[in-house]
Amino acid sequence: MSRKRTSLYIYILLIATLFAAPASADPDAMLDRSRTQFGDLSTNQINYINARFNEVRNDLILISDISIIADYQSGTVNDHGFINGINSLDDTTNVNVVLIHTHGGIFLLSTFLKFKDGSHLYNSDVNSWMSQRDGGFIFAGACESAKNTDLGNEFINKGFDTYFGYKDTVNTLHNARFYSEFFSMGTFTNVAVSEAANYAEDEVEEEFGDATDVANNRFIGNSNLCLRT
Numbered sequence: 001m002s003r004k005r006t007s008l009y010i011y012i013l014l015i016a017t018l019f020a021a022p023a024s025a026d027p028d029a030m031l032d033r034s035r036t037q038f039g040d041l042s043t044n045q046i047n048y049i050n051a052r053f054n055e056v057r058n059d060l061i062l063i064s065d066i067s068i069i070a071d072y073q074s075g076t077v078n079d080h081g082f083i084n085g086i087n088s089l090d091d092t093t094n095v096n097v098v099l100i101h102t103h104g105g106i107f108l109l110s111t112f113l114k115f116k117d118g119s120h121l122y123n124s125d126v127n128s129w130m131s132q133r134d135g136g137f138i139f140a141g142a143c144e145s146a147k148n149t150d151l152g153n154e155f156i157n158k159g160f161d162t163y164f165g166y167k168d169t170v171n172t173l174h175n176a177r178f179y180s181e182f183f184s185m186g187t188f189t190n191v192a193v194s195e196a197a198n199y200a201e202d203e204v205e206e207e208f209g210d211a212t213d214v215a216n217n218r219f220i221g222n223s224n225l226c227l228r229t
Contacts, residue, residue, distance in 0.1 A: 122150075
């Protein structure tokens with residue numbers, strides 16, 4: 001290639017670089033370790049949960065659309081902050097992923113997730129604070145997070161593809177092993193989230209000898225969703 005052509009080629013590359021649309025700096029996935037901040041766990045239990053979260057992070061990076069993960073290692077402060085985190089996700093990716101491990105329950109037949117300041121996230125809060133999404137998967141790792149369907153359905157109404165939760169109480173370490181194995185399997189190509197859940201149940205039973213609590217789960221929305229295609 002002549003020196004003149006080489007100079008022209010470099011010039012074109014420079015112009016293309018200058019005018020290329022910048023890559024989004026918004027996170028593609030969100031992890032919330034709120035459960036470790038409630039003060040009712042031993043150091044060993046906290047270390048176990050954090051180790052499982054680190055495994056999830058390593059697996060999520062295998063999804064081509066995911067390059068930035070917002071990891072709330074101290075947990076989101078409150079219910080509004082949790083929704084603000086979801087609103088900040090890059091909505092141009094195929095599937096945003098949200099994982100939260102926290103306390104949950106039912107009050108007057110309404111499902112809630114609990115945060116460090118004592119606030120509770122209800123379906124009405126999701127409706128009021130969350131912007132409309134273009135797909136996504138949320139793993140609500142908390143007791144009774146899908147005992148009733150109101151909270152999960154509101155996430156679906158707001159554009160998430162799939163909401164996962166438990167119908168009853170769940171052992172916190174069983175839950176941690178479950179979501180670690182769930183995302184380990186679920187980040188393989190064309191594996192449905194329902195298949196990943198079956199695999200994770202088996203892994204929990206192998207480690208702890210019982211997986212009754214994590215097996216009592218519910219998918220709201222599309223249980224055939226594949227996180228990686």
